[in-house]
Amino acid sequence: MVIVKILEKQAANRFPPKKPRVDGDRDGTSRTNVEEALQAYRDTLTQILKERDVKWEKKTCWNRPDIEAAMRLRRQGKRFFMMKKRIGRIPGIRVGDEFQNRAALTVVGLHCQFRKGIDYIKNSNGKIYATSIVNSARYDNDSVESPDTLIYSGEGGNPGVTDSEKRLEDQKLERGNLALRNSMEAKSHVRVVRCFKCLSASSTAYFYDGLYKVTGCWQKRAKFGKLVYVFLLRREPGQQKFAIPHSKVSNKLMKRPATTILCKNDISQGKEKTPIRAVNKVDSDESPPSFNYISDTIYPDFLKSAATRQTGCDCKDGCSESKPCPCVMKNKGVFPYNDKGRRTNRSSCIVYECGAGCKCSSSCKNRVSQRGGCSAFKLEVFKTRSKAWGVRSLAWIPRDSFVCEYVGEVVVLEYNNNGFRDACEQGQEQKQQPFCFPLMLLSSSGGEKSSRLAIDAAKRGNVGRFVNHSPSPNLYVQRVLFDHGDPRMPHMMLFAKKDVRPYQELTLDFNCNVVANEA
Known part of the structure; x- marks a missing residue:
């Protein structure tokens, strides 16, 4: 695999x-x-x-x-x-x-x-x-x-x-x-x-x-x-260096500057439960570059036809570790989230959530990413000084909380795609989204080394496309399955790697130089 x-x-x-x-x-x-x-x-x-x-x-x-x-x-x-x-x-x-x-x-x-x-x-x-x-x-x-x-x-x-x-x-x-x-x-x-x-x-x-x-x-x-x-x-010698300069303030954006200009009331155009605003206090750009906002990833037909439906559970009274639950067993017998909806074991390669085939309610603790993080933390797109457009939260995000999904179109890329690599490196140097048409690597297609799958959020995507690259990110990626059982095309969910302050930019280490390998 x-x-x-x-x-x-x-x-x-x-x-x-x-x-x-x-x-x-x-x-x-x-x-x-x-x-x-x-x-x-x-x-x-x-x-x-x-x-x-x-x-x-x-x-x-x-x-x-x-x-x-x-x-x-x-x-x-x-x-x-x-x-x-x-x-x-x-x-x-x-x-x-x-x-x-x-x-x-x-x-x-x-x-x-x-x-x-x-x-x-x-x-x-x-x-x-x-x-x-x-x-x-x-x-x-x-x-x-x-x-x-x-x-x-x-x-x-x-x-x-x-x-x-x-x-x-x-x-x-x-x-x-x-x-x-x-x-x-x-x-x-x-x-x-x-x-x-x-x-x-x-x-x-x-x-x-x-x-x-x-x-x-x-x-x-x-x-x-x-x-x-x-x-x-x-x-005392031998300790980690104190990273924050003593002469600078620590909290850059705890309060919104009065000069911030509202560019758009809702870039999602009503597709999210809570509006996602776009603001700019840096230059004259009126709004982010045009794209079609989608809330669900679009898969090619050959993948949709090959996808297997995930087996559901019969837990009408709610899923529990104390009684047999097939969804819990897929996660090695342990819930992937605690009672507050935060990840409990980051080492899991794939998280199996309850899906449409399950009889548990939408409030089940094993449906965290399906309830949406954008509405909980009031995400906002903003123009950065050193990068392009970025995204931040207006609320405090506790560590291991679900923030949003990285949504786009699943495409097939050639394995030796030099343009893909060049765009990655350029994006990392500029600390922007990893390249001009943001992609996130999923897996190789059908076991072939000549091609691989990626999520292209250049023309169609959600708020996740505005997450910029950083070698010291505050987000991490967790693969999640709930609507099908094909591990080749999981949902790419972004979780908080650490506590994130209000108005602190959300970043991810795209690390595009690392390519898919056989296990």
């Missing part, structure tokens, strides 16, 4: 390889626990916002919904053991991981203070040691030339942080300041979290920078006239 090597490579690369470094995962379970804890936090926060029936806004510290969500999870306990304070690395947390707010940091145990910049722990002898710091730029922290060095001002006495009516005084060597000095003497690790301002002045994002050691401590006179403690921290 001939299979697509591009998808095999994607399956192998969806989780970063483990490396023997201080921030690497020794146990994949830890990463899963962290992701589940963060997802539980987001779900709880969403529920609280619904209960209050208010939009997100920062209130007083203890009345804020984000903090209430973290406190609710803490009271529930469950398996969110990450909340416990500890020195050193947090299993499952990687350098560069991004967090919505400070409350999310507490949920995974990265930094357990909602407001203070220094967190610490007390040992059995009553001595305190720093566990983590948040470099939020609220204090007068000096910049340094080396990206692996941080000069951090101690806590207390800053008029920009404390009550303006409180009398200013010199910082004292107590609490967080004392903990940092004790950590310097003990040469223990301190976790560093970087805080970046977003386009919105009231919005911030937090990134884990890795493990540091305190190598120096002194006092200096601050701009407001009082003595403050200053600490020099150096990053």
Whole structure:
């Protein structure tokens, strides 16, 4: 049987390889626990916002919904053991991981203070040691030339942080300041979290920078006239480099610029449950290049006649792993999705969903991709500065959620199609859709090496045709079958490889240089 090597490579690369470094995962379970804890936090926060029936806004510290969500999870306990304070690395947390707010940091145990910049722990002898710091730029922290060095001002006495009516005084060597000095003497690790301002002045994002050691401590006179403690921290070698530049904001498009021009109200022309708008704030292009919007892939007649109908199930009361279900058995006895509709096992080559021949309802948990992702996440086509037209979501997309299908016309390509390869390489260099008429490789046709099948979305396609190429994508491809049983022409479903922020561009590694191979 001939299979697509591009998808095999994607399956192998969806989780970063483990490396023997201080921030690497020794146990994949830890990463899963962290992701589940963060997802539980987001779900709880969403529920609280619904209960209050208010939009997100920062209130007083203890009345804020984000903090209430973290406190609710803490009271529930469950398996969110990450909340416990500890020195050193947090299993499952990687350098560069991004967090919505400070409350999310507490949920995974990265930094357990909602407001203070220094967190610490007390040992059995009553001595305190720093566990983590948040470099939020609220204090007068000096910049340094080396990206692996941080000069951090101690806590207390800053008029920009404390009550303006409180009398200013010199910082004292107590609490967080004392903990940092004790950590310097003990040469223990301190976790560093970087805080970046977003386009919105009231919005911030937090990134884990890795493990540091305190190598120096002194006092200096601050701009407001009082003595403050200053600490020099150096990053431990052997860790992954912090990818996001310290001088730049992290969140590029959390709020839509006021100059954005609406080009089209709905490029799908009513074919999707929710309109898909096209906007442009870059140039004078009025709308994306003309194409025919279709919601289902078009197959050639010779494939449709050869396709076999998929055997259905008789689960009138809903499919379950606890009772015999042929659709579940096709997926090795395990549901491919959890109760929230997210993929549970990315290593599956093909996912078999319930189809028209099944007696279960349309709400069955094994029909995720058929319910559509475009409507759930409100996709939007937009003009990019460095590429052509792209697509993004107006809503937060949780990891492993279904986003959309890549739809077009299935065509037969010559195996040695140089034009196909040239277009792929050109598309990757320009970081656009992989070539001028976007194709996605499916498989070889009939076992012949002289031709192969691909989806051509140049003239007819859906919103998936606007997904641009990236070597570091936030989407991955999952092959799905539900309306027939022919593995040569599966539905090419796009799922979120990681959590995707609102207004962040959706990208895919097309990797067109990899060709089909015999298994």
